[in-house]
Amino acid sequence: MRVALGIEYCGTAFHGWQSQAGGGTVQDALESALREIAGVPVGVMCAGRTDAGVHASHQVVHFETSVERPLTAWVRGVNSNLPAGVAVRWAQEVGDEFHARFSARGRRYRYLLLNRPQRPGLWAGRVGWFHGTLELAAMQEACGRLLGEHDFSAFRAAGCQAKSPVKTLSRAEVRQCGNMFVFDFEASAFLHHMVRNLVGTLVYIGKEAQSPGWIDELLQMKDRKLAAPTFSPDGLYFRGPIYEPHWGLPDPDDDFLDGLLK
Structure with missing residues (x-):
């Protein structure tokens, strides 16, 4: 069985x-x-x-x-x-x-980023943290440039064992809920550290150290050393695989991550 x-x-x-x-x-x-x-x-x-x-x-x-x-x-x-x-x-x-x-035909990740001058206390270990100002619109524009099939070598950990760096990102979004930025990603598969590397790069764009067009350059150059550092694992949540309906498995979209941020 x-x-x-x-x-x-x-x-x-x-x-x-x-x-x-x-x-x-x-x-x-x-x-x-x-x-x-x-x-x-x-x-x-x-x-x-x-x-x-x-x-x-x-x-x-x-x-x-x-x-x-x-x-x-x-x-x-x-x-x-x-x-x-x-x-x-x-x-x-x-x-x-x-x-x-x-x-599984897809996988979903969410990253929670606390954006305030003080480090997290109550949320310690459960959210990432950035103390400076972040521009939501710039990060949203950058997310749009990530969608589709790309070679994500610039966002791949050195020890990644995936056969190919080419992945198709079907969802890349960021929204703001008070002092929390919520990043959502969905793809058929992800490279090692890919989401944390994407978030790190989006934060660089959000703090205006780079423009949204930097995403295009990184995708074209395919060099991990040119992108931002890997962001903390604290705020990263695996939200689960996506299966075809015929498997009949529960898909709790109404999980606590949604409830807390409404």
Whole structure:
């Protein structure tokens, strides 16, 4: 039997998603909790790996098991064995052809940037921060230049293992909610550090260190060293994969990120 789970987590206390020898990752915590319920080791596959300090409001994973448990056990039971900061939101049996990663036709990220002179206290670890003035219109114009298919080498981490730097960005938007800037990105796939590198570059444009046309130059030059530094992971949220409707999986668009910013 194959089961899919919807997961949310605060990445502040974890060393990223992917399991590692020293432990301390979200995957390690989840697989340990699943083992407590299944009574045997359980390995999971995720829709999109996240780095240390990055959060997720709707990560999706799947796992195989021959152990029969009610779906509620994969939610309440697993949650009772998970550490603070990570929780299962839903569980659903899926067909053997479903794959959390390869069945996704797109992925969504959001970056929350607090813009005020003082660093965050209440939101520490959960938002990025910039102290100076930012011009919304300039960043919005720059976002428009990112849309479509491009070689995003200028926004690719040195250790990125993607086969190609060419990606199609179907959504690149920024809006302002009081002293919070909200950046939304959607694509079929992303390069390593791509969103954080995009946000860093948009902040440079917002503070008027560069013009919106800088985006065109960076895309053409394809040189990571020419773009802005990688921005903090604190404000980055994986908002989940996008699946075809026939999979029938929950898609909680009304998550807390929307509610807090209305």
